[in-house]
Amino acid sequence: xxxxIEYILHFGQLNEQQIAFISERVKELELKKDEYFSEAxxxxxxxxxxxxxxxxxxYYNNKGEDITRYFFDENQLVVxxxxxxxxxxxxxxxxxxxxxxxxxxxxxxxxxxxxxxPGWDNLVNKMIQKILLxxxxxxxxxxxxxxxxxxxxxxxxxxxxxxxxxxSHLASYLGITPSSLSRIRKNIQ
Amino acid sequence: xxxxIEYILHFGQLNEQQIAFISERVKELELKKDEYFSEAxxxxxxxxxxxxxxxxxxYYNNKGEDITRYFFDENQLVVxxxxxxxxxxxxxxxxxxxxxxxxxxxxxxxxxxxxxxPGWDNLVNKMIQKILLxxxxxxxxxxxxxxxxxxxxxxxxxxxxxxxxxxSHLASYLGITPSSLSRIRKNIQ
DNA sequence: AACGCTTTTTGCCAAATGACAAGTGGTTTC
DNA sequence: GAAACCACTTGTCATTTGGCAAAAAGCGTT
Numbered sequence: 001x002x003x004x005i006e007y008i009l010h011f012g013q014l015n016e017q018q019i020a021f022i023s024e025r026v027k028e029l030e031l032k033k034d035e036y037f038s039e040a041x042x043x044x045x046x047x048x049x050x051x052x053x054x055x056x057x058x059y060y061n062n063k064g065e066d067i068t069r070y071f072f073d074e075n076q077l078v079v080x081x082x083x084x085x086x087x088x089x090x091x092x093x094x095x096x097x098x099x100x101x102x103x104x105x106x107x108x109x110x111x112x113x114x115x116x117x118p119g120w121d122n123l124v125n126k127m128i129q130k131i132l133l134x135x136x137x138x139x140x141x142x143x144x145x146x147x148x149x150x151x152x153x154x155x156x157x158x159x160x161x162x163x164x165x166x167x168s169h170l171a172s173y174l175g176i177t178p179s180s181l182s183r184i185r186k187n188i189q
Numbered sequence: 190x191x192x193x194i195e196y197i198l199h200f201g202q203l204n205e206q207q208i209a210f211i212s213e214r215v216k217e218l219e220l221k222k223d224e225y226f227s228e229a230x231x232x233x234x235x236x237x238x239x240x241x242x243x244x245x246x247x248y249y250n251n252k253g254e255d256i257t258r259y260f261f262d263e264n265q266l267v268v269x270x271x272x273x274x275x276x277x278x279x280x281x282x283x284x285x286x287x288x289x290x291x292x293x294x295x296x297x298x299x300x301x302x303x304x305x306x307p308g309w310d311n312l313v314n315k316m317i318q319k320i321l322l323x324x325x326x327x328x329x330x331x332x333x334x335x336x337x338x339x340x341x342x343x344x345x346x347x348x349x350x351x352x353x354x355x356x357s358h359l360a361s362y363l364g365i366t367p368s369s370l371s372r373i374r375k376n377i378q
Numbered sequence: 379a380a381c382g383c384t385t386t387t388t389g390c391c392a393a394a395t396g397a398c399a400a401g402t403g404g405t406t407t408c
Numbered sequence: 409g410a411a412a413c414c415a416c417t418t419g420t421c422a423t424t425t426g427g428c429a430a431a432a433a434g435c436g437t438t
Contacts, residue, residue, distance in 0.1 A: 067333055082322065125314040132321035133271065136328070143331045143364045144256055146396095147425075167386060175332045180425055182387055335426095336395075356416065369395055371417055 001026070003075050004049045004103050011130070012123035021116060025109045031055075031096040038080050038094045043087060046104045048078040053100030054164050058172075059092045068173040070138060071097070071161055077131060078102070085128075098164055147176045148184050190215070192264050193238045193292050200319070201312030210305060214298045220244075220285035227269050227283045232276060235293045237267040242289030243353050247361075248281045257362040259327060260286070260350055266320060267291070274317075287353055336365045337373050 004026070005019055014022075029048065031037060037055060038044050055078055057070040069092065072078055083090035084107065113120045141153045151174055155162045162170065171181040193215070194208055203211075218237065220226060226244060227233050244267055246259040258281065261267055272279035273296065302309045330342045340363055344351045351359065360370040 061333060069329065085318070121311065122314075125311075125318070129274070129314070129317060129321065132318065132325065136321065136324055139325070139328050139332060140258065143328060144250060177426060178386075179388080179427085183425090186387080366396060367416075368397085368418080372395090375417080 001103065003051070007049065007075060007077065008123065008127075011126040012119050014117070014119070014123075018117050022105075022113065026103045026105055029102040029104045031100040031102065033096055033099050035096050036093055037078060037096065037102070038083075038090060038092075040090050040093050042083075042090060044080040044083040044090055045107050047084070047107070047110050048102040048104045050074050050076050050078060051101040051103055053102075054097040054161065055094055055100060056097050056165075056169055056173075057092050057094050058169075066172065068169045070135060071158070071165060071169075071173065073158075073161060073164070077127065079131075081128065081131070097166070097169065142173075142175060147174060147180060148187070150174045150176075151181065151184050152188070190292065192240070196238065196264060196266065197312065197316075200315040201308050203306070203308070203312075207306050211294075211302070215292045215294055218291040218293045220289040220291065222285055222288050224285050225282055226267060226285065226291070227272075227279060229279050229282050231272075232278055233269040233273040234296050236273070236296070236299050237291040237293045239263050239265050239267060240290040240292055242291075243286040243350065244283055244289060245286050245354075245358055245362075246281050246283050247358075255361060257358045259324060260347070260354060260358075260362065262350055262353070266316065268320075270317065270320070286355070286358065331362075331364060336363060336369060337376070339363045339365075340370065340373050341377070 001023060005014075005023070008014065008022070028051075029037075031053070037048055038046075040059060050072060052074060054071060054073045056068045056072075057080075058066055058068045061067050078094060080090040080092060080094060082088065142150055145153060154170070154174065167181055168178045171178040174181065176184075190212065194203075194212070197203065197211070217240075218226075220242070226237055227235075229248060239261060241263060243260060243262045245257045245261075246269075247255055247257045250256050267283060269279040269281060269283060271277065331339055334342065343359070343363065356370055357367045360367040363370065365373075
């Protein structure tokens, strides 16, 4: 909980009362490995904050392959952005990669915070912009480098993630086949 | 100018007076092919709106290769987001791909709009989020498909762009070499 | 320990892409 | 119009990556 409040406070000021107001409305959520936090075709109903574990954002491409777009681990916000903001059906799944502990806030509470806290909208806007910029920075190296470099860049930037993620998910994230990633790992030793 | 106001009004309401207030502060800017709108290592000083022409966002990778990240054409906003928001040096160049006509607003005017127009910040936040989401949607297919599909997806989504862009820029955008793109084009006919 | 299941590794070959160099075609410049 | 320049294409060959199948390794259950 402390981590969640700290995370929020990066994006704006809140007083004790406001922090208490938020804290009263959070719930805990445990997800077992492979369970979904949200699913494609549904409308996002909650915002999550990862206390423990790893989740991935994924979808099925037109060949039916399961493609991972992002990984998130501890102290990161998890929300199906497009669906949550626009109240439209999500096109992505959010799935637990490991057993997870999350803090969640329902969409209705989250939106009601606008009314009770004057600075909330601005804070949320900054938060969302930060998350979107981070997503862009995660994806860019995946286009502009060869497969080995992509892998090395990934383990350099997220060393704590690589060994918590099944090879198959990491391969689809990097845009290569599992066999290729396996070979790349062997060549690096 | 009309197009620029229409663009802004997609993201919020403005009255006649506010529209006039903005209109008085815009300037016109012409860029010849290959001239820069903004440069890496500098701090963004203005926001641009493309009236005519094509620009690209690009950078030099660690091999010194010129890599294109995005193309923008008519009726789109051009701003070095990260630099503009955070007042930090940009890491990217924005360059005219063709001769361009732009409408520009200085950073100081843009920021002063917050004071004179109550809804401005919220409008800008929505605008920036939309631009970031669009950037993500442009980049995603570039990771998840093979080169031929990436090219076909590009000309499908941006048919009017492909023939205004030199092959070398499009190749780096797609993450392939110019020769490969040339061959891909030949194979499709 | 043995079984079934899943994940990862490996081998083999084909296809895609890159590197480099040479050739082609068009445009500008004098 | 010749020369210089630029962008694009093509040829040749090396390297990377994919597709497929089998083997090996890991993991939970009994």
